[in-house]
Amino acid sequence: MSVLVYTENWDGKFKKLTFELISYANEIASKLNMDVTALSIGDVSDDELQKLGKYGAKKILSVKDAKLNNLENNVYTSIISKAATTTNASVVILSNNNTGKAIGPRLSVKLKAGLASGVVDLPSSYEPFIIKKKIFSGKAFANVCIKTPVKVVTLFQNSFEIKVSETNAVIENIAMDANKADFKTTIIDVNKQTNKLLLTDADIVVSGGRGMRGPENWWAIEELAKLLDAATACSRPVSDEGWRTHEEHTGQTGKVIAPNLYIACGISGAIQHIAGISSTKCIVAINKDPEAPIFEVADYGIVGDVMTVLPELISAVKEFKNSI
Amino acid sequence: MIKILVCISNVPDTTTKIKFANSNKTLDSVGTQWIINPWDELALTRAIDIKDASNGYVETVTVAHVGLIDSEPTIRKALAMGADDAIRVNAIANDSYSVAMQLAEVIKNNSFDIILCGIESSDYNNSTVGGMLSEILEIPSVSSVSSITIENDKVQLKREIDGGFETISVASPFVAIAQKGIAKEPRIPSMRGIMTARTKSLQVVEGVQADALVEYVEFELPVAKSSCKKVDAENVKELINLLHNEAKVI
Numbered sequence: 001m002s003v004l005v006y007t008e009n010w011d012g013k014f015k016k017l018t019f020e021l022i023s024y025a026n027e028i029a030s031k032l033n034m035d036v037t038a039l040s041i042g043d044v045s046d047d048e049l050q051k052l053g054k055y056g057a058k059k060i061l062s063v064k065d066a067k068l069n070n071l072e073n074n075v076y077t078s079i080i081s082k083a084a085t086t087t088n089a090s091v092v093i094l095s096n097n098n099t100g101k102a103i104g105p106r107l108s109v110k111l112k113a114g115l116a117s118g119v120v121d122l123p124s125s126y127e128p129f130i131i132k133k134k135i136f137s138g139k140a141f142a143n144v145c146i147k148t149p150v151k152v153v154t155l156f157q158n159s160f161e162i163k164v165s166e167t168n169a170v171i172e173n174i175a176m177d178a179n180k181a182d183f184k185t186t187i188i189d190v191n192k193q194t195n196k197l198l199l200t201d202a203d204i205v206v207s208g209g210r211g212m213r214g215p216e217n218w219w220a221i222e223e224l225a226k227l228l229d230a231a232t233a234c235s236r237p238v239s240d241e242g243w244r245t246h247e248e249h250t251g252q253t254g255k256v257i258a259p260n261l262y263i264a265c266g267i268s269g270a271i272q273h274i275a276g277i278s279s280t281k282c283i284v285a286i287n288k289d290p291e292a293p294i295f296e297v298a299d300y301g302i303v304g305d306v307m308t309v310l311p312e313l314i315s316a317v318k319e320f321k322n323s324i
Numbered sequence: 325m326i327k328i329l330v331c332i333s334n335v336p337d338t339t340t341k342i343k344f345a346n347s348n349k350t351l352d353s354v355g356t357q358w359i360i361n362p363w364d365e366l367a368l369t370r371a372i373d374i375k376d377a378s379n380g381y382v383e384t385v386t387v388a389h390v391g392l393i394d395s396e397p398t399i400r401k402a403l404a405m406g407a408d409d410a411i412r413v414n415a416i417a418n419d420s421y422s423v424a425m426q427l428a429e430v431i432k433n434n435s436f437d438i439i440l441c442g443i444e445s446s447d448y449n450n451s452t453v454g455g456m457l458s459e460i461l462e463i464p465s466v467s468s469v470s471s472i473t474i475e476n477d478k479v480q481l482k483r484e485i486d487g488g489f490e491t492i493s494v495a496s497p498f499v500a501i502a503q504k505g506i507a508k509e510p511r512i513p514s515m516r517g518i519m520t521a522r523t524k525s526l527q528v529v530e531g532v533q534a535d536a537l538v539e540y541v542e543f544e545l546p547v548a549k550s551s552c553k554k555v556d557a558e559n560v561k562e563l564i565n566l567l568h569n570e571a572k573v574i
Contacts, residue, residue, distance in 0.1 A: 010486060070490065071485075072464075073455070073464065073465045073467065074459070074464060074465070077459065098468040098484060098485070098486070101467055102455060102465070102466075102468065103455070104452070105451070105454070105455025106458060106459040109424070109455075110459055113537070114421070114538040115450075115452060115537070117450050117451055118450075130541060132544075133449070135448050136336075136447060136449075137449060139545075139546070140342045140546065141543065141546065142448065142540050142542075143541050143543070143544070144539070144540055144541070145539045145541045146537070147537060147539060184464035184494055185464060185494040186492065186494070188480065188492060189490065190485075190489075190491075191488045191489050191490070192488035192489075193487050194487060196487065198487055203573075204573070204574070228574060246504075246505060252338070252446065253362060253504040261571070261573040281571075281573060282567070282571045285552070295552045296552070297549065299549075299550075299552060299571065300555060300566055301554050302554070302555050302556075302557050302560065303557060304557030309557055312560040316560050317564060317574075319561070319564075320568065
C-alpha cells in the first residue's frame, strides 16, 4: 500500500513545492506504515527524478511521451488513477496549484475517492480521516472527514516544511496507456516568460497599492524586490488602473500566494486583498494611515509615507546585505 | 448553433462575518446576504457577452444550480443579468461530488455544448465541481481558463500556466473552468433585466440519489494574531533587524 504523490515538472525540473509534497507524503506514509511513490509525467531526467528520493520517495514512476508535454486533464487523470490502483494507494497527494485543481477533482471521481482541496496541515486523525482546509478565503478553517477508503488531497503551497529523509529511490519507467484519440485539446499557441521569478514561487514578495500614488513610483518597489530576490505584486485597483499587469494582482479573485514575507506598500488592506495573502508567514505593512485595516493582519508595520520609507528601506537592505 | 450552461453556486457575500453554530458543526447563516459566487458571476457575464456578440451562433445561456427554494433569489439575479433560463435541482448541496452528480444529471437530460464553471467558490474554496462534472460526464475539461472567445463559429480558450498562457481549442462538449480574467467585471442587471427575470423560465427538477464522499465535521476560526509590532518611520533599520533576527524571513 502506498501514498502516491503526483510530482509535476516545469520544463523537466521540480520546484520547492514538489519537495514539500514529498515531505508531506512521507509524514503521512510513516503514520500509515506505507511507502511513498512519486509519479512524474513528462520528460524528466533520472538525475532530477532521483532528487525525490532525498525527501522520502521510495519508488518513482516516470511516464514519458511527447504528447504529454502539455496538460490534458483526462489523460493525466487516467495515468495517475492507474498508478494509484497498481500501487494500491491509500492517499493520493497533489499540489493545490492550477494543475492540482484541474486533475484532483477528476481523479476523485475516477477513484471514487473523497477529495479535500487546499489542505494546510497533516491529517489530525487517520481513522476517521480528518484533515483541515481553509474556507472563506482564509477567514476560517474546516475539518473535513473523507469517508472513502481512498483519499485525494491537494496541499496548499508553503504550508509544510521540507524535510530531508534520504531514501534509496527506485525509478521505474512506465508506458503511457493512452492513444491519440484520448487527447481532446489542441494547443494553438504558447505564450510564456521563462526567466521571471513567478509570484507563486517567490519566498519574498514586495507589493504596492493605490497608496503608491502612481506607476512612476514603482521603481522603489522593483528596486527593493531586486535586493531581496523577491517577486512583485499589486492590489486590484492598481492592476485595474493599468499601473501593473493582471499577473501581479494578488487577492481573492487574483493570485492567492503564501510567501514567507509579504511587504505591503501603500495597501489599505481590503478584505479581498487579505484573502490573497492570508497564509503568508510574515506580513509587513507600510501605510501613512495608522487606521488602515492592513495593520490588523500585519506582523510588523511602519506608519509613514511609502515614498519616504521605501528609499530608506532600500538603503537599510543594502547595508544589511553588505554586513552579512 | 450552440448552447451554453453556466453552473452557479450561492455563497455568503464577502462582508459577512463568519460564525458557527451547534458547537462549530454548522455555519450560522442567520442574517447572511447571499450572492452568486463571484467566479461563477464572472463566468456568466462572459457567457452572456459571448452570446450577444455571436450573431445567433449561441442560442441560449442557461444557468443551473443545486439548492433548495431559498436560493431562488440568487438564480433570479442570474436571470436578471441576462441568462435565458434556469434549472434548479431541488437538493441539498452536501458536498462537491453530490453537487456534480446532480448537475451531471441535468446535463445528460439536456444538450449543452459548453459548460462553464467558476474555478472555486468563495465559501468552501473547493476547486472541484467543474472538474468532477467533466469526469462524471466523460468529457474534456480545461481549467484555469482566463479567456473564452468565439470567432467564425470556432471556440478558443486561454489557459493560464506558470509564467504565461496557452491558447487552446477543444472538442465540444467540454467543461471550461474559469478563473479571474474571464470577464473584467460582473454584468449589472438592467432595469429591463430585473423585470424580465421574474417571468423567465426557472425549471425545478428533483435531485437524484448521490452519496457525499466527504463531510464537514467541525469548523474553526483562525487563532487571533498577536498585534502588529510598529516600527518607527525614523528607524527603518530596526525593521530589517526584526525581519532577520526575529521573524527570520530574510
